[in-house]
Amino acid sequence: MSSGTVALSSPTRRRRLRLGRVEPLVWIAPAVAIVVFVFGYSMFELVRTSLRFDGQWTTDNFRVAWTDPTFRTALGHNARLLIAVPILVATSLLLSILLFEGLRGWRFHRWALFLPYVLAIPVIGVVFGQLLQLNGLVNQLLRVVGLGGLAQDWLGQPQWALWTMTAVIVWRELGFGIVLFLARLLSVPSDIFEAGRIDGARFFRLHRRITIPQLTGVIVFYVIVEAITMVSWVFNYVYVMTNGQGGPGDATQVTELYIYQMAFQYQSPEIAAAAAATLFAATLVLIAIFFRIQRKSGVGLDE
Amino acid sequence: MSSARRVAGTISQHALLIIASAMALFPVYVMVTAAFKTQASFLDHPWAPVADPSLDGFRAALNDQFPRWFGNTVVLSSSSVVVTLLVAALAGWGFAHWAFRGRDYVLGVLVALMVVPPVVLLVPLFVFGVRIGQISTFRLVILIYVGLMLPFSVFMLTNFFRTIPASLIEAAVIDGASSWRVFRRIVLPLSAAPLITLGVVNLLWVWNELLIALVFLQDDSKKTLMVGITGFQSRYSLNVPAIMAGLTLATLPIVIVYLFGQRFFVRGLVAGAVKGE
Numbered sequence: 001m002s003s004g005t006v007a008l009s010s011p012t013r014r015r016r017l018r019l020g021r022v023e024p025l026v027w028i029a030p031a032v033a034i035v036v037f038v039f040g041y042s043m044f045e046l047v048r049t050s051l052r053f054d055g056q057w058t059t060d061n062f063r064v065a066w067t068d069p070t071f072r073t074a075l076g077h078n079a080r081l082l083i084a085v086p087i088l089v090a091t092s093l094l095l096s097i098l099l100f101e102g103l104r105g106w107r108f109h110r111w112a113l114f115l116p117y118v119l120a121i122p123v124i125g126v127v128f129g130q131l132l133q134l135n136g137l138v139n140q141l142l143r144v145v146g147l148g149g150l151a152q153d154w155l156g157q158p159q160w161a162l163w164t165m166t167a168v169i170v171w172r173e174l175g176f177g178i179v180l181f182l183a184r185l186l187s188v189p190s191d192i193f194e195a196g197r198i199d200g201a202r203f204f205r206l207h208r209r210i211t212i213p214q215l216t217g218v219i220v221f222y223v224i225v226e227a228i229t230m231v232s233w234v235f236n237y238v239y240v241m242t243n244g245q246g247g248p249g250d251a252t253q254v255t256e257l258y259i260y261q262m263a264f265q266y267q268s269p270e271i272a273a274a275a276a277a278t279l280f281a282a283t284l285v286l287i288a289i290f291f292r293i294q295r296k297s298g299v300g301l302d303e
Numbered sequence: 304m305s306s307a308r309r310v311a312g313t314i315s316q317h318a319l320l321i322i323a324s325a326m327a328l329f330p331v332y333v334m335v336t337a338a339f340k341t342q343a344s345f346l347d348h349p350w351a352p353v354a355d356p357s358l359d360g361f362r363a364a365l366n367d368q369f370p371r372w373f374g375n376t377v378v379l380s381s382s383s384v385v386v387t388l389l390v391a392a393l394a395g396w397g398f399a400h401w402a403f404r405g406r407d408y409v410l411g412v413l414v415a416l417m418v419v420p421p422v423v424l425l426v427p428l429f430v431f432g433v434r435i436g437q438i439s440t441f442r443l444v445i446l447i448y449v450g451l452m453l454p455f456s457v458f459m460l461t462n463f464f465r466t467i468p469a470s471l472i473e474a475a476v477i478d479g480a481s482s483w484r485v486f487r488r489i490v491l492p493l494s495a496a497p498l499i500t501l502g503v504v505n506l507l508w509v510w511n512e513l514l515i516a517l518v519f520l521q522d523d524s525k526k527t528l529m530v531g532i533t534g535f536q537s538r539y540s541l542n543v544p545a546i547m548a549g550l551t552l553a554t555l556p557i558v559i560v561y562l563f564g565q566r567f568f569v570r571g572l573v574a575g576a577v578k579g580e
Contacts, residue, residue: 023482024406027397030390031453032409038424038450039416045427098320103313105320111565112324115331118561118568120511122529123550126536127330130543137333137349175327176572183573203312232420236513240533256422256514263426264518272426280423287418 046280050273061274071275073250074258075282077162081230081254084166084173088226089219091170092177097207099178100185110182117175125240128168129155155241158251165252169237173229177222184218185211224290232256232283255279334554337547345543360544361552369549371524372531379441379516379527380509383448384502387456390449392498395460396486400472410461416454421514424451429518439522447515452505459574463497464490496570503564504571510557528553 050061065071095113099106116124131137132154139151154164196210212219235256238246246253246261255275263272337345339356348354398410428447429438437443467490475485491498516527532549539545561568 024397024401024403027401028394028409031394031457034390034446034450035413035416035453038428038447038453039419041431042424042427043419045430046423049427049430095320095323098316101316103317103320109320109324112327114565114568115558115561116327118507118557119331119554120513120529120557122511122513122533123334123554124330126532126546126550127334129536130546131330131333140349171326171330179569180573183569228418228420232422235422239513239517243537256420259422259425260514260518263429269426269430276423276426279420283418283420 043280046273046276049270050277053270061270062278065271065274065278068271070250070253071255071258074246074253074255075278077252077254078231078234080162081166081169081234082227084170084230085223085226087170088173088177089223092174092181092222093212093215093219095174096178096181096185097211099182100211110179113178114175116172117179119172121172121236122240124168124172125237128171129241132164156248158248161242161248161251165234165237165241168241169230169234173226177226180218180222181215184215188214220290220293224287227286227290228283231286232279235260334547334550337544338551339548340544342542342544357544360542360546360548363539363542363545364549364552367535367545367549368523368526368531369552372526372528373552375441375520375525376510376528379444379448380506382441383445383452383509384505386445387449387452387505388498388502391453391456391460391501392491392494393486394453394457395464396490398457398461399464399467400482410458413454414458417458421451425514425518432519439520439525441520441525444515444519447519448509448512451515452508456501456505459501459571460494460497462574463494467493499564500567500571500574503560503567506560507557507568 051057051059053060099110099113103109133139134151134153134156138154139148142148142151152160155161192210192214193206196206232255234254238252238254238257239260242248242252244257246257256279259272259275259279262268262275333349336351336353337349338360339353339358340348341357341359344355344357398406424447428443432438432443435443471489471493472485475489476482480488511529512527513529513533516530517533520526520530532546532553535549536546539549
């Protein structure tokens with residue numbers, strides 16, 4: 001009888017032991033499988049598609065994309081959108097410091113300033129599309145304050161459309177920076193600031209000497225996130241505010257829209273893949289540059 | 304002198320904040336008030352608060368395909384967020400509890416994947432979808448959404464699980480609890496806050512996602528809110544209240560979540576920047 005129990009329990013024990021080795025792999029397997037499919041398979045296929053045409057290996061797709069004036073325009077526009085990054089950093093720095101000063105009603109202001117970041121970009125795009133029309137509310141407001149001469153079709157003028165788009169993007173992305181910086185400030189021991197105040201440092205001096213150094217880590221993080229956004233996450237704004245055209249003309253054409261149009265309107269997945277691979281490489285270069293700068297300046301993201 | 308200057312300073316600080324908040328709220332104000340106006344009253348008094356609320360805009364929006372889009376978005380976002388949380392929690396526990404070979408490497412790759420722009424994945428996934436005949440199905444889109452949300456979700460949960468005191472786990476293991484039981488009875492109950500945070504942040508992302516929905520859900524009966532309202536504006540160009548009513552309804556669920564769970568939003572967004580929070 002007793003030998004029976006041993007016989008019954010030993011396989012279980014052995015199985016448990018065996019599982020011990022591979023057990024973590026069982027836990028992570030579903031996640032790894034999905035990620036390998038969505039990212040691994042796609043990135044592999046992307047490179048393959050971009051290097052093939054008519055069943056032949058070729059680099060022609062890249063040549064076609066890179067010499068396409070529309071693609072160059074699109075890349076140039078993404079580069080121009082990067083101007084939004086310093087504007088975002090400076091503005092959200094100022095506003096988060098003002099919130100941190102603890103003025104009356106700062107909680108309400110925090111709520112209001114963060115709200116745009118919660119709204120969907122398509123919703124924002126449609127609302128701003130209405131506001132920025134020739135007879136829209138923005139122009140009416142300008143006329144009321146006597147600046148009617150500035151009134152114009154903000155999204156319809158080729159020389160202004162991309163700047164208008166930049167302003168809308170800043171309007172939304174600002175909330176993220178403010179909340180990020182404020183959260184960091186609130187976690188800094190308050191005696192650091194008290195010491196500065198007792199020393200009699202006034203607003204600008206205090207914040208330049210004490211606050212901004214405390215924020216360096218999150219500022220770098222924010223710059224990276226926003227730079228990536230400007231280069232590879234602006235499709236929604238452009239698509240919604242220009243009815244999927246990137247217009248007027250190609251005044252707001254961006255790389256993502258180019259990829260989308262190449263793949264789904266002009267039926268050239270190979271060119272789209274080459275453009276996408278280029279975009280991805282550009283993103284990686286951007287990240288590498290930032291990490292270099294970050295290492296040089298000796299700033300960690302997690303400090 | 305200094306007190307006068309200080310008062311002037313405080314006033315200008317207040318003024319700056321008020322202007323900034325007004326600019327942040329203005330489009331939202333226009334959206335919500337216009338939704339309750341008629342086209343005529345909107346054209347006459349675009350800024351004015353609503354004097355005589357009209358529900359015509361909402362009626363027009365609701366008579367359109369709006370309810371179906373809304374339903375599609377609810378189904379898509381709730382199921383992909385639930386699946387993501389489940390899969391990410393399992394993986395997070397796998398990464399946090401066992402130190403296996405290659406773990407840090409795999410985690411590093413996951414973190415790096417957060418920066419891959421979705422548009423890069425679009426073409427190959429679409430070709431794949433066509434090949435297996437799954438365009439305009441929720442299944443494939445949910446799978447893609449889950450995949451896109453997983454890197455951040457796993458990263459965040461792994462960081463949180465690592466903060467669970469080892470003594471709690473060891474005590475249970477000594478009592479003979481299996482690792483599944485430890486996970487169910489100890490890890491998950493302690494993780495309510497990060498799971499809610501992650502759920503809220505992911506929900507926000509899926510609810511507002513446009514690109515993938517646009518490409519993969521082409522059938523009219525499968526369109527999501529965001530795809531729907533993008534086409535809405537051209538069809539109702541002469542009925543601004545109907546557009547704004549549609550937008551208001553599309554935004555409402557997210558704003559409600561935001562009103563009650565602001566701290567979860569904040570925590571989730573900051574989690575990427577500040578490790579282990």
